[in-house]
Amino acid sequence: MSDQHFDVIVIGTGPSGGTIASKAAEAGKSVALVDSRTFGGNCALRGCNPKKVYVNAGELADQVRRARGKLIEDGQARIDWSGLHDFKEEFTRPVAEGKEDAFREKGIKTFHGVAKFVDQKAIQVAGQRLAANRIVIATGARPSDLGIEGKSLVTTSDDFLQLKQLPRTVVFIGGGYISMEFAGVVAAAGHSVYVIERNEQILSGFDPDLVQQLRKEYESRGVTFHLNATIESISKNDDAADSLRVSMKDESRIDAGLVVHGAGRVPNIDALQLSQGNVAFSENGIAVNEFMQSSSNPAVFATGDCADSGMPRLTPVANEEARAVSKNLFAAETDYVPQYGDVPKIAFTIPSIASIGLSEQKAREKFSDLEVRSGDMSDWGSVRKTGSTVAGYKLLIDSQTGKIVSAHILGPNAEETINLFALAMRFGHTATDMKSTLFAFPTSAADVRSML
Ligand SMILES: Cc1cc2nc3c(=O)[nH]c(=O)nc-3n(C[C@H](O)[C@H](O)[C@H](O)COP(=O)(O)OP(=O)(O)OC[C@H]3O[C@@H](n4cnc5c(N)ncnc54)[C@H](O)[C@@H]3O)c2cc1C
Numbered sequence: 126m127s128d129q130h131f132d133v134i135v136i137g138t139g140p141s142g143g144t145i146a147s148k149a150a151e152a153g154k155s156v157a158l159v160d161s162r163t164f165g166g167n168c169a170l171r172g173c174n175p176k177k178v179y180v181n182a183g184e185l186a187d188q189v190r191r192a193r194g195k196l197i198e199d200g201q202a203r204i205d206w207s208g209l210h211d212f213k214e215e216f217t218r219p220v221a222e223g224k225e226d227a228f229r230e231k232g233i234k235t236f237h238g239v240a241k242f243v244d245q246k247a248i249q250v251a252g253q254r255l256a257a258n259r260i261v262i263a264t265g266a267r268p269s270d271l272g273i274e275g276k277s278l279v280t281t282s283d284d285f286l287q288l289k290q291l292p293r294t295v296v297f298i299g300g301g302y303i304s305m306e307f308a309g310v311v312a313a314a315g316h317s318v319y320v321i322e323r324n325e326q327i328l329s330g331f332d333p334d335l336v337q338q339l340r341k342e343y344e345s346r347g348v349t350f351h352l353n354a355t356i357e358s359i360s361k362n363d364d365a366a367d368s369l370r371v372s373m374k375d376e377s378r379i380d381a382g383l384v385v386h387g388a389g390r391v392p393n394i395d396a397l398q399l400s401q402g403n404v405a406f407s408e409n410g411i412a413v414n415e416f417m418q419s420s421s422n423p424a425v426f427a428t429g430d431c432a433d434s435g436m437p438r439l440t441p442v443a444n445e446e447a448r449a450v451s452k453n454l455f456a457a458e459t460d461y462v463p464q465y466g467d468v469p470k471i472a473f474t475i476p477s478i479a480s481i482g483l484s485e486q487k488a489r490e491k492f493s494d495l496e497v498r499s500g501d502m503s504d505w506g507s508v509r510k511t512g513s514t515v516a517g518y519k520l521l522i523d524s525q526t527g528k529i530v531s532a533h534i535l536g537p538n539a540e541e542t543i544n545l546f547a548l549a550m551r552f553g554h555t556a557t558d559m560k561s562t563l564f565a566f567p568t569s570a571a572d573v574r575s576m577l
């Protein structure tokens with residue numbers, strides 16, 4: 126088999142792989158771009174963007190329900206799941222149809238299939254052998270192996286976003302991002318929800334006090350939490366509507382029509398035959414140095430969810446790593462390090478919960494003189510005006526410098542307000558700087574002055 130030769134082969138067409146391929150082509154390099162699925166990656170086709178369509182529907186239904194007798198007379202807002210699915214497709218279909226053409230128009234040669242290394246500078250895909258001076262691995266993440274009897278009966282987030290009908294009872298395994306975001310939507314649609322979490326806390330990356338507030342709100346909407354719970358098996362059940370049975374170690378059982386995987390994602394690297402390319406890896410992903418270059422094969426770079434960068438697996442992180450790799454790929458010296466700063470995290474729950482910087486526990490360990498400003502915002506006018514009943518904040522400030530160490534927010538528009546803190550923290554602004562800034566009123570940003 127003779128090699129087709131390129132300057133660079135990029136494996137994966139998500140936010141990081143797609144960007145690197147485009148930038149390399151724009152710089153005049155010959156580029157091969159490979160994906161085993163539809164071009165566009167997880168964020169655009171099966172993650173952030175389609176998920177947000179569902180969350181918007183859940184928020185709307187929830188807001189209408191809460192506004193009944195306050196902002197509006199009657200509060201009937203039913204989610205038509207099939208219609209919602211079709212509306213979501215309006216956003217994903219153009220990506221699936223147009224993305225590959227856009228790459229080709231840039232002169233990029235596209236390939237479909239599972240890429241496997243056959244040499245340090247060569248891969249095989251769909252029966253063809255491709256070689257290059259550089260290879261970028263940007264293969265993202267996949268759902269973890271549950272290791273539970275009956276795991277094949279579990280629906281992944283990919284499949285959840287393809288459902289045309291929603292069963293009356295849904296179980297989520299895990300209480301992280303995926304479960305809590307989808308659980309909010311399913312509850313807003315009026316269906317029964319169970320969340321089974323093996324640890325004592327859900328949403329472990331967020332402030333425990335705010336998470337507790339959010340959990341109580343979800344419970345008031347009929348979401349049942351099983352914490353510190355161990356699932357023993359998932360099996361088929363005779364009941365046509367609730368056709369699955371989740372059995373737990375404490376002998377409790379939940380019958381449901383759908384069991385969804387929200388138990389974490391792992392680097393999607395198993396199929397790549399990395400050892401044939403001398404590419405070192407661990408269960409945390411591809412081993413990279415600070416320049417996102419393979420620690421064992423200098424011709425290889427890795428970015429995004431599949432790289433062991435120690436960063437959260439989020440799109441802005443993948444984007445920044447792509448920026449770094451684009452600069453390093455053909456440079457005489459690889460010297461560009463991703464400039465992550467503090468990465469804001471948002472779970473698009475209803476309402477959303479957001480966080481940037483250290484947890485309170487870590488901040489107390491690091492700073493000897495830490496000021497904590499926190500409060501329940503549920504009775505603040507800006508929150509009550511939306512009809513919402515849950516909101517809170519916690520800001521941690523280094524008393525010696527006045528700089529903001531971290532910000533944790535729950536409530537309406539938390540997903541936007543957190544970005545003000547991202548900017549302030551990135552450029553070292555103090556709490557006083559923020560408090561002295563005139564934000565337009567009445568807005569959630571204006572509440573920041575009251576928090577401070
Ligand atoms: C349900 C869900 C919701 C999310 N919501 C958010 C959010 O709101 N905000 C946020 O910041 N992040 C969110 N994320 C995470 C975000 O989607 C990822 O961090 C981001 O997509 C990572 O980009 P990437 O470039 O690493 O790879 P991906 O976007 O995962 O793309 C990887 C691509 O590689 C391809 N591939 C894999 N293996 C091979 C192979 N061997 N050969 C060829 N091709 C291969 C895959 O088919 C895929 O197209 C969400 C994730 C999920 C699952």
Ligand SMILES: NC(=O)c1ccc[n+]([C@@H]2O[C@H](COP(=O)([O-])OP(=O)(O)OC[C@H]3O[C@@H](n4cnc5c(N)ncnc54)[C@H](O)[C@@H]3O)[C@@H](O)[C@H]2O)c1
Binds near residue numbers: 327329437
């Ligand atoms: N808004 C966002 O930015 C967003 C949204 C969705 C997904 N994501 C990305 O996708 C990743 C995966 O999301 P996720 O929600 O699957 O994972 P997660 O890491 O957020 O949460 C997984 C949860 O499942 C629990 N768990 C694991 N195995 C279990 C088991 N057998 N039984 C019960 N509980 C179990 C864990 O303790 C944890 O609380 C996230 O870490 C994030 O990187 C981001």
